[in-house]
Amino acid sequence: MESLISHYQQLLGLPSSWNVDNVDLSLPHKRVTIKLKYVGQDVKCPECKASCSIYDHAPEQKWRHLDTMQFETILVARLPRVNCKEHGVKTASAPWADKHSRFTLMFEGFVVQLLQHCASTQAVASMLRLSWHSVDQIMRRALARGMKRRDTEAIRHLGIDEKSFRAGHQYVTIMNDLDGGRVLDVVETRTTKATVKLLTSLAAKQRKKVLSVSVDMWNPFAHAVRKKVPQADLVHDRYHISKYLNDAVDAVRRQESRALNTTGDKTLIGSKYAWLRNPENMSDKQRADFDQLMTCELQTGIAWSLKNMFRAFWVLTTRDAAEYFFQYWSDAVDRSKLKPIIKVKDMMVRHLEGILNFFRHRTTNAVSEGLNSKIQLIKASARGFHSFESYRTRILFYCGKLDMAI
Numbered sequence: 001m002e003s004l005i006s007h008y009q010q011l012l013g014l015p016s017s018w019n020v021d022n023v024d025l026s027l028p029h030k031r032v033t034i035k036l037k038y039v040g041q042d043v044k045c046p047e048c049k050a051s052c053s054i055y056d057h058a059p060e061q062k063w064r065h066l067d068t069m070q071f072e073t074i075l076v077a078r079l080p081r082v083n084c085k086e087h088g089v090k091t092a093s094a095p096w097a098d099k100h101s102r103f104t105l106m107f108e109g110f111v112v113q114l115l116q117h118c119a120s121t122q123a124v125a126s127m128l129r130l131s132w133h134s135v136d137q138i139m140r141r142a143l144a145r146g147m148k149r150r151d152t153e154a155i156r157h158l159g160i161d162e163k164s165f166r167a168g169h170q171y172v173t174i175m176n177d178l179d180g181g182r183v184l185d186v187v188e189t190r191t192t193k194a195t196v197k198l199l200t201s202l203a204a205k206q207r208k209k210v211l212s213v214s215v216d217m218w219n220p221f222a223h224a225v226r227k228k229v230p231q232a233d234l235v236h237d238r239y240h241i242s243k244y245l246n247d248a249v250d251a252v253r254r255q256e257s258r259a260l261n262t263t264g265d266k267t268l269i270g271s272k273y274a275w276l277r278n279p280e281n282m283s284d285k286q287r288a289d290f291d292q293l294m295t296c297e298l299q300t301g302i303a304w305s306l307k308n309m310f311r312a313f314w315v316l317t318t319r320d321a322a323e324y325f326f327q328y329w330s331d332a333v334d335r336s337k338l339k340p341i342i343k344v345k346d347m348m349v350r351h352l353e354g355i356l357n358f359f360r361h362r363t364t365n366a367v368s369e370g371l372n373s374k375i376q377l378i379k380a381s382a383r384g385f386h387s388f389e390s391y392r393t394r395i396l397f398y399c400g401k402l403d404m405a406i
C-alpha cells in the first residue's frame with residue numbers, strides 16, 4: 001500500500017502542500033479512488049493570492065482523473081478555506097482542476113485531444129462514459145482558454161458569410177480571417193445589428209488595420225462594414241456571384257422545361273446538374289451529352305453561355321479591363337431578354353464597385369469555402385444542435401485554429 005501511495009504521489013505531480021492520503025482500489029467497480037490531503041501551513045486567497053491561515057476545510061469534492069489501466073480514477077479532497085482580511089472566507093483553488101470543473105486538468109486536456117480527432121461529441125462522451133453535457137462543458141472551457149490566447153494582430157482581410165443553422169430560414173453569420181484561414185466568431189441571424197456585433201468582437205485598434213472585407217451582395221453586411229470598418233474595401237467575391245448565376249441558369253431551365261413539357265418535349269428533363277458543371281469537370285460521356293443539349297438552341301443554353309462567359313472576368317489582370325468586360329457582358333445579358341439572368345446582372349450593377357474591388361485585393365473564396373465545408377461536416381456529425389451556443393462552440397473549436405492545450 002505504501003508504494004502505491006508514493007506511486008500516485010509521483011504520478012499526479014502534486015505540489016508539496018498536497019499528499020496522497022489513501023488509495024482505494026475497487027475491483028468490482030473497476031475504480032481507483034485517491035484521497036488527497038492538504039498538508040501546507042497556510043493557503044493562498046483565490047482572489048488576491050495573499051497568504052492566509054487555514055480557516056477550515058470545504059466539504060469533500062470529487063474529480064475524475066485519467067484512467068489508471070482502464071480503471072476509472074477519482075481524486076477526492078477537502079479543499080482548505082482561507083479567511084482573507086480583504087475577501088473573507090474563500091475556498092482555495094485546487095491545483096489540479098479548473099474552478100467549477102468536476103474533472104482534473106489532465107483529464108480535460110485528454111478529452112480535448114480526443115475531440116480534435118473525432119468531430120462527434122456523442123462518440124467521445126460514450127467512449128469515456130461521460131454525459132454529452134460534461135463533454136460540452138469541457139469544450140467550452142477549452143474554447144475560453146483558446147480565445148484568451150488568440151492573436152489577432154495580423155488580420156488584414158476578413159470574410160463575412162451566412163450559414164443556415166436550422167430549418168425554417170434561421171441563419172448565423174460567420175466572420176473569417178482570410179489570411180489565417182480560421183473562423184474568428186459567429187453570431188445569430190444575419191442582420192446589420194448582428195453583423196455589427198460580430199465586427200466589434202475585434203478591438204477597434206485591430207479593426208483599423210483591416211484592408212478588405214469579402215461579403216455577399218447582402219445589404220445588412222455592407223451597412224455593418226461601412227459602420228465598423230469604414231476604411232476597408234468591400235469585396236464581393238467570385239463564390240457568391242457564381243452561385244447567383246448558377247441559380248439564374250437553373251431558373252431559366254425550370255421555366256423552359258415546364259413550357260417544353262406541355263408540348264411533350266422532354267429534352268430538359270433530368271438535365272439540372274449538366275448545367276451546373278463546368279466543362280473542364282465533365283467526363284467524356286457528360287461532355288457528349290452536354291454538346292448534344294447545346295445543339296438544341298435552348299434558352300437554357302443561352303443562359304448557360306452567359307454564365308460561362310462571366311468566368312473569364314475573374315482571370316483578367318486589371319480593374320480597367322474588368323470594367324470594360326463587365327459592360328460588354330451586361331449588354332449581352334440584356335440582349336438575351338432572359339429575366340432571371342438580367343435580375344442577377346442588375347444586382348451586380350448595383351454592387352459593381354465591390355465586384356471590381358476584387359482586382360485590388362484578389363482575396364479568393366478558397367479559404368471561406370474550405371471553412372464552409374468543414375462546418376458542414378460538423379453539422380452532419382452532430383445531427384442538429386440543441387442551441388446556437390453549442391453550434392458556435394463547435395465552429396470555433398474546430399475552425400478557430402486555437403491553442404486550447406491545458
Ligand SMILES: [Zn+2]
Binds near residue numbers: 049086087
Ligand atoms: Zn484575498
